Amino acid sequence: MATGITVAAARSAAHDWVKSSAHAYEGYVGAYFSGSTVDMKPLGELPLGSDVDVMVVTGQPVEGLKLGKFLHHGVLLEVTYLPWDRIAPADRSLADYHLAGGLRTDTVIDDPTGRLRALQRQVAAAFTDGTWVRRRCENVRQRIENGLRAPDTEAPWHDRVTGWLFPTGVTAHLILVAALCNPTVRLRYLRARDALADTGLRRHYPQLLRQLGAQELTADRVERHIDALSATFDCAAAVSRTPFFFSSDLTAAARPIAIDASYALARRGDHQEVVFWLVATAARCHKVLAADAPDLKAAHEPAFAELLADIGITSGADLRDRAARTLDELPEIWKTAEEVMAATTAGHQARES
Template sequence: MRVGTARAAAVRWVAAHARSVPGYRGAYFSGSTVGRADDAELAASSDVDVVVVTEDEDPPVKPGKLRYGGALLEISYVPWAELRDAETVLSSYHLAGSFRVDTVIDDPTGGLRALYADLSPRFAEREWVRRRCLDARRRVEGRLAAFDGTAPFHEQVPAWMFPTGVTTHVLLVAALRNPTVRLRYPAAREVLTAYGRPRLYRELLELLGCADVSAEVVRHHVGEMTRTFDATVPVARTPFFFSSDLTERARPIAVDGSRELIDRGEHREAVFWIVATLARCHTVLAVDDPALHTARLPAFEAAVADLTGITGTADILERREEVIRFLPGLWAVAEDILAANPDIT
């Protein structure tokens, strides 16, 4: 499917399902399709992110992934209060990128287009880019500081891994690149190669623990992840913010997308989402099917050990300190990218 075709399906979904909801203020595109040409090919392992803006300061749980008009859409909500101030959005690395170009789908109040008109000319100004890099760095620091070593192991792993992965976002933001979620490591490698710092990429992988993992090992564990994923989907009932990532509709991303990375030689880059998916499955299973959670737990623990080198809380705490020590050097590289990036004004 072409990106433009998928976007058109998203526009129809907004007209049919979002406009009539009380408090609706508009919708816009976000994520990996922002800035891509309409005639670009959209991989089966990619979706189109649509953000619905609402007056409700406490929006309902996001619908998540759904099929509409043949396209895989990822629907989420954002309160208008988070977008009201342009400088707040400019400083937010996960919000600002959507308004670098015109991504507005629908804007009955005019607020989104006014935000775009205000933000877009300033998006690449050095002051705001640096603030967004700092926003990403603070997310690493804040989430690692909040790590709870008393939580179950399947909750500890993502609590360490996701902020560790945000180290890539510091670099992507400095390069004015989309801070993607699932493909953050391949994107960071491209940035570091383009700016003459490829050696730092190995350090990022070492923090994750997968710098020397073999394709054979990763392929084995993606098979185990697939079995856990397929066992989780039919029993999942309790809503989590990531629930739409654990559905049959999301299988092309969680399972097929990981296999695609391995097949093209990016097995180390596949580790992040394999482990994240496994951890999320066990978060669901621990609540909705404890017996299945227990039965599949050895496969999860083996995957975490083989792919990241983590075998328990002590390892995570040690790795957390390694990430914290790494941050000053990471920031220096981000500053170098800021200085060298010709698109920053």
């Protein structure tokens, strides 16, 4: 299934939304593109499952303010608000692996004061500097350690799964940041595999999959889990009322990202790379069902349990053991990241010479 929308047309829709809506927010400073579309060619087709990430910068406090995903002129946008003092001065962005990735190229949509583009140029000028690359990698490593060392053992099961899953998945971000690549969310394992291959280090990829537990899953098995998730997703999207930060990911408009794109990836042979987002989406669906339709939740629990069992998670003890193993292997993963940094730096210097 194709979107039939060019990247340029998708960006044009984002420009239109910024012009018509973002300016109205008090303290508006400007807006820029972030996420996976930053590296896409304008005349290429927007891939199935891709939204267009727009960061709106404001001088006002924006705690908890996120519009999330919504359709505008037929394009799925994801809008996030950022306070100016979160990204400026440039050192703050350069040290933050998510923020630096969004400002490494000129993706400014609107900049009425000129401050945003000036900041972007400063970030771009220092983005490949080895000191900052290492700082960002250390930022990633700290997120892994903090997330896995302090689990909330009293939380509901779906939250405990999420609490283990995301810091575990940040191991893929460590490779991406070392390779100067965009630390994408949904496709992090696919992109990490590509980054390792590009630097001649593909042999280290299975270690990342082992942390997740996806290394033995077959395409048929993954497709079966997508079938089950589609039913859970539709149920959760239909009853969702309680606002969560991820609520816009569980809507009819966002279904192509969670379900359709997962089928497409699995059927082309990237089935193990789909597993991270399947588990994340399933856990989020169960959080919604627990809050808004607890009477419907039980019907979808066997499918969730089956998905988790296939990656070796059946109990809290499994979560603890898996977290401990990732922490034990983190020095080895860090060594791989250092190899990626060295190879990427050498390649960058060769291109400049």
